[in-house]
Amino acid sequence: MSEQHSKPRHRRSRKALAVGVPLALTAAGTLAYGTDLGLFGADAQQRASAATTAAPSWATAAADGFASVNSLGQNGTYGGRDGQIVTVKTQADLEKYATAAEPYVIVVAGTIDMNPVGKEIKVQSDKTIVGAGTAGQIVGGGFFLGSGVHNVIIRNLTIRDSYQGVWNDKDHDFDAVQMDGAHHVWIDHNDLRHMADGLIDVRKDSTNVTVSWNKLSDNNKTFGIGWTENVKTDITVHHNWFRETEQRNPSTDNAAHAHLYNNFLEDVAGTTIKSSYGNYSRGRTKMVLENSYFQGMNNPVTKDSTAALVQKGNTFAGTSGRNESGGTAFDPKSFYSYTLDKTADVPALLKSGAGPRSSIGTSSATAGAKAAATTLTVAKDGSGQYATVQAAVNAVPANNASRVVIAVKPGTYRETVKVPSNKPHITIQGTGGSRKDTVIVYNNAAGTPKPGGGTYGTGGSATVAVEADDFQARNLTISNDFDEKANQNLSGHQAVALRTAADQVFLDGIITEGDQDTLLLDTAAKDRLGRVYVKNSYVIGNVDFIFGRASAVIDRSVITLKKRWDGTSAGYVTAPSTAANRKGILIANSSVGGDVSASSFFLGRPWHAGGDATLDPQTTVRNTTLGAAVKSTPWTDMSGFSWKDDRFAEYKNTGPGSGSASSNRPQLTDAQAADQEVADWLAGWTPSAS
Numbered sequence: 001m002s003e004q005h006s007k008p009r010h011r012r013s014r015k016a017l018a019v020g021v022p023l024a025l026t027a028a029g030t031l032a033y034g035t036d037l038g039l040f041g042a043d044a045q046q047r048a049s050a051a052t053t054a055a056p057s058w059a060t061a062a063a064d065g066f067a068s069v070n071s072l073g074q075n076g077t078y079g080g081r082d083g084q085i086v087t088v089k090t091q092a093d094l095e096k097y098a099t100a101a102e103p104y105v106i107v108v109a110g111t112i113d114m115n116p117v118g119k120e121i122k123v124q125s126d127k128t129i130v131g132a133g134t135a136g137q138i139v140g141g142g143f144f145l146g147s148g149v150h151n152v153i154i155r156n157l158t159i160r161d162s163y164q165g166v167w168n169d170k171d172h173d174f175d176a177v178q179m180d181g182a183h184h185v186w187i188d189h190n191d192l193r194h195m196a197d198g199l200i201d202v203r204k205d206s207t208n209v210t211v212s213w214n215k216l217s218d219n220n221k222t223f224g225i226g227w228t229e230n231v232k233t234d235i236t237v238h239h240n241w242f243r244e245t246e247q248r249n250p251s252t253d254n255a256a257h258a259h260l261y262n263n264f265l266e267d268v269a270g271t272t273i274k275s276s277y278g279n280y281s282r283g284r285t286k287m288v289l290e291n292s293y294f295q296g297m298n299n300p301v302t303k304d305s306t307a308a309l310v311q312k313g314n315t316f317a318g319t320s321g322r323n324e325s326g327g328t329a330f331d332p333k334s335f336y337s338y339t340l341d342k343t344a345d346v347p348a349l350l351k352s353g354a355g356p357r358s359s360i361g362t363s364s365a366t367a368g369a370k371a372a373a374t375t376l377t378v379a380k381d382g383s384g385q386y387a388t389v390q391a392a393v394n395a396v397p398a399n400n401a402s403r404v405v406i407a408v409k410p411g412t413y414r415e416t417v418k419v420p421s422n423k424p425h426i427t428i429q430g431t432g433g434s435r436k437d438t439v440i441v442y443n444n445a446a447g448t449p450k451p452g453g454g455t456y457g458t459g460g461s462a463t464v465a466v467e468a469d470d471f472q473a474r475n476l477t478i479s480n481d482f483d484e485k486a487n488q489n490l491s492g493h494q495a496v497a498l499r500t501a502a503d504q505v506f507l508d509g510i511i512t513e514g515d516q517d518t519l520l521l522d523t524a525a526k527d528r529l530g531r532v533y534v535k536n537s538y539v540i541g542n543v544d545f546i547f548g549r550a551s552a553v554i555d556r557s558v559i560t561l562k563k564r565w566d567g568t569s570a571g572y573v574t575a576p577s578t579a580a581n582r583k584g585i586l587i588a589n590s591s592v593g594g595d596v597s598a599s600s601f602f603l604g605r606p607w608h609a610g611g612d613a614t615l616d617p618q619t620t621v622r623n624t625t626l627g628a629a630v631k632s633t634p635w636t637d638m639s640g641f642s643w644k645d646d647r648f649a650e651y652k653n654t655g656p657g658s659g660s661a662s663s664n665r666p667q668l669t670d671a672q673a674a675d676q677e678v679a680d681w682l683a684g685w686t687p688s689a690s
Helices: 044-047 090-097 342-352 389-395 678-682
Strands: 084-088 102-108 111-113 120-122 127-131 135-138 143-146 150-155 158-160 178-179 182-186 191-193 200-203 207-213 215-221 223-227 233-238 243-245 251-253 253-263 263-264 279-282 286-290 291-293 301-305 306-314 315-317 374-378 406-407 411-416 417-419 424-429 438-442 463-464 471-475 477-480 497-503 505-508 511-513 521-522 531-535 538-541 544-546 553-556 558-561 569-576 587-588 591-593 599-603 616-623 646-650
Touching: 044 463, 084 090, 090 102, 090 111, 102 477, 150 263, 223 233, 251 253, 263 342, 291 342, 301 306, 315 342, 374 389, 389 406, 389 417, 497 646, 538 544, 544 553, 553 616, 553 678, 558 569, 569 587, 569 616, 587 678, 599 616, 599 646
Parallel strands: 084 102, 102 127, 111 135, 120 143, 127 150, 135 158, 143 178, 150 182, 158 191, 178 200, 182 207, 191 215, 200 223, 207 233, 215 243, 223 251, 233 253, 243 263, 251 279, 253 286, 263 291, 279 301, 286 306, 291 315, 374 406, 406 424, 411 438, 417 463, 424 471, 438 477, 463 497, 471 505, 477 511, 497 521, 505 531, 511 538, 521 544, 531 553, 538 558, 544 569, 553 587, 558 591, 569 599, 587 616, 616 646
Antiparallel strands: none
16 A cells, blocks of 8 residues: 655644544444434434534635646645644734744734835745735735745735835835745735735746736736746636736736636726736747636737737727737646636626635634525425526526525425536535435436437536535435436446535535446546545445545445346445545445345445556545445455555454455554544545534
8 A cells, every 4th residue: 555645744633523433333234214414313413513613714725727736746725724823913923924834824813014115025835824804914015935935825815005106116126926936826815906016926937826816906017927938837817806007917928828717907997097908928928818808908918929829708898909819829627627707797706706805714713603694495396496406506696605505395306406616605405304305316327318419428427516615415315316227228327426526525414326436526627626525424336336536535424335237246335536645535434234245345446547547546444334245355456457556445444344454455553544534534624514
């Protein structure tokens, strides 16, 4: 078994989640489905509710765009997530923690006036610097990220007013955020304005940068990228509001890949600030510019003869001068996934959503009462607001900032449901007395023909597909009832009940039922983090029916093994496709069994999706009752890849299907098990019902 990734420098408290001792479980095949919301009774519910209050969302958030891509030894951008959370109100304390070697989440809880004016604090790696609500302000200075500094998040701050009285200032290099050779940086939801030089400077081969949801205003040289002969910078600039800025909006010089989308560039008529130009592709830059809105800008889009600039779906209102494109750029989706908002919606979307938000940087411990969730009701009999679950999902506004609960009344809803990536914070909850009362079911399989041609494929076969972060489901059944026996002539019998491709997904008290490939726990992209916590639930299937590349925990749950369509007993519980240095699938405090033959099921096999040898699949099964159906050699090879080259192990399992350590049945040592607990998998996220 390959080694685990190294410990973070600040260990998370193992009391962050109430894991508890193994529960005494009877064989899964003989358990009746739980009633109400409790699978294991009141004691388990009390221990679950005793978990620590969820970590603030800004402490565990990870970047999208190029900042999410694995490169230069850094797997995405998550800032100081593994470090201590500290609150600062003075420049001295801000400098102390921002310049430290250790990871920190630094909460700026007031206005800090920089002394001397123009000072740029030299931020070190592994930091999140975030404003507490809308109170965090840096006045008269900013931040500097030097060569090699990486994994930094600057979020929800106002950085302003280092302006020294000269509009085209060539003497004062007082930026809000300057990078010289940094990588993996996320600048998100800030208000940047009125500085002596740039608002943002991304220089000297800085790369893997994402700039999102910021308001940039009242400035001359706004946002510069490049100024190097090398062509190394990869940058994503999306959902930013440029208002009353003269030049560099942004100017991009010799960038390897510059992806700009859903930005709003506004030159307000009748003011003293006049735009010189908008987006500029210079040198050997390759730029993709999509679904952005330009209002009143002079020379809204310009390019050098040596640069490439591909435009798609942009709107130009009251603009004049150069508007250029040409050359061959790149496909951003070959690097990461993203969802475009409609161009016509961009101005209103950014006027309401760009800049600091009160909900970012405020933990439940300090914020007082939470905003009430919006509730949408679904009922087949017409007594709700919507007759289908998908109609309710469609009604949720894009980029909703707070929880929306879709309350589904008892009934069988034969439909497919998709929660797109731009609709986070959704809960789908059955309102019946049992999780069996509310059922969402469909019967697509991988080989099912699609309208218009082609087939659905495995991922496309899902009854419910979740691509939005912070999703929850509870007290319902999600099923795929594809009939393999009746469709033997069909090629592709994989039939997914639930597919997740998102982070912070909480599945609480549900049933997922199918045959082959029941529960697909994936991530938005290979290099994106996708944490899933399944608690108090049933997962039912026969072949690879818990699979994917997510960092997924099945906790205090029942895994029920089914016979194949022809009545035979043979199958595989897990098929992880974990990326190297990620956590894979953890089954803990649960039971595995069913009405199948003895010694007929493997616990797992390594899925190297697409033959990718760089993957390092992982399944750990610990403190779990294994029925007689589990083979004495519980791991097996897959598609030419040996399980022994990947990460498969057990720890302190019980029951007739358990066994002692051998070369064919690796067991974790106590020391190894200490690094493979539920809290390690969830990496600072503590799921809580909402």
